[in-house]
Amino acid sequence: MDTDRIFSISNDQEFEAISLEVFNYQVQHCQVYGRFVANLGINLDLVKDYKSIPYLPIEFFKSQTISCDSAVADEIFSSSGTSGMAQSQHLVKDISVYIESYRKAFQLFYGDIGKYAILALLPSYQEREGSSLIYMVNDFIGLSNQLKSGYFLYDHQSLHDTLTELKESKIPTLLIGVTYALLDFVDSHSIEFPELTVMETGGMKGKRKEILRTELHQILCKGFGVPVIHSEYGMTELLSQAYSKGGGIFHCPPWMKVITRDTNDPLSLLAHEQTGGINIIDLANINSCSFLATQDLGRTFHDGSFEILGRYDNSDIRGCNLLVQS
Missing domain, CATH: 3.40.50 (Rossmann fold)
Structure with a gap:
């Protein structure tokens, strides 16, 4: 994937087209994400827009190597984490x-x-x-x-x-x-x-x-x-940041998008202004996984902005590793 195209996105149509390309690439080349999608029973032919793309729980970065192919990483970023708890690791294949x-x-x-x-x-x-x-x-x-x-x-x-x-x-x-x-x-x-x-x-x-x-x-x-x-x-598992210039309302760069999911049904997405789990598409994550379900709670707005309202009480999803067993 040519990253120049990712960083030149200027509208939703371009974002959607590149998101689908990245999804199909990562299903094939990111072993953990590919197994996750397969074990969900997702029919790839039915993934026609970015809202249909499944999101990998961000907790997998604590227990799995989330990387496309097996290239040596330029950098390995790690989360701070509480003492005694597993840290997320993000292998960054191309630091540029x-x-x-x-x-x-x-x-x-x-x-x-x-x-x-x-x-x-x-x-x-x-x-x-x-x-x-x-x-x-x-x-x-x-x-x-x-x-x-x-x-x-x-x-x-x-x-x-x-x-x-x-x-x-x-x-x-x-x-x-x-x-x-x-x-x-x-x-x-x-x-x-x-x-x-x-x-x-x-x-x-x-x-x-x-x-x-x-x-x-x-x-x-x-x-x-x-x-x-x-x-x-921002976070360890991402390669992009959103910014707020006041009031806690964040805006994403054009290659990043936030969507909310139902807290009781993580495969169901919510409408704007409804509180739910934060899903992130970060197309800069081309060499790991661009589609992540985070532990944050928030809501989105019609202009593409979003607000963070808190975190899940028990943010580590128990048993999620079963979804990547071969």
């Missing part, structure tokens, strides 16, 4: 596809990365190996033309001083941080920087009590002196 995906998506939503100072507050990601988020942020910092770009780990005073200097210099600034670390920062520091883009990546990582998104964003807006909080939605 991931790079193209996140660079094009950022350009689409925020413009030229080079004009931004990129500040990162991602301690839980920095302190482990195999984070796809750190890989992306490292590249963003490298592409930035601002000398103040970089990581701050737990040095909140240095971050505050840098934000103050960038505000005074009127340099466009993006602060990307894991949720608990941003909260830790505003517990001890505050700044009025209305032009700042604060982007939270989600997750308390067991560090703080979970709170509602509206409350979280109110606290962060007050602490940073910004009108809205931006958000990034």
